[in-house]
Amino acid sequence: MLTLSHFSAVLVFATFASVVFGITQRTTPKAMVRYGLYCWVMFVGIVIAASWLMWFIRR
Template sequence: MFAPSHFTAVLLFATFASVVFGITQRSTPRAMVRYGLFCWVCFVGVVIAASWLMFFIRR
């Protein structure tokens, strides 16, 4: 049975959502890849920042 950790689930979600955003929001293949990577970095960056924020709030 596949039971990913929270971080693995975030990476999977960021990957799939970024692929969809890149394909649907841009028209040229180069722009699709660049926008997809931008979205992926934003997703993962926000999750890491939020996890640190929750860590410091908890302490």
């Protein structure tokens, strides 16, 4: 059985969601890849920023 940590679950979700967003929101393959990568970076970046914010609030 595969057990994911919270961060690895976020990475899996960000990957699949970004693929769907890239395919459905853009028309050309190059634009799809660029938008998918942009979405992935934003997903992961916001999660990291939110986790640091929660860590500072808890302290």
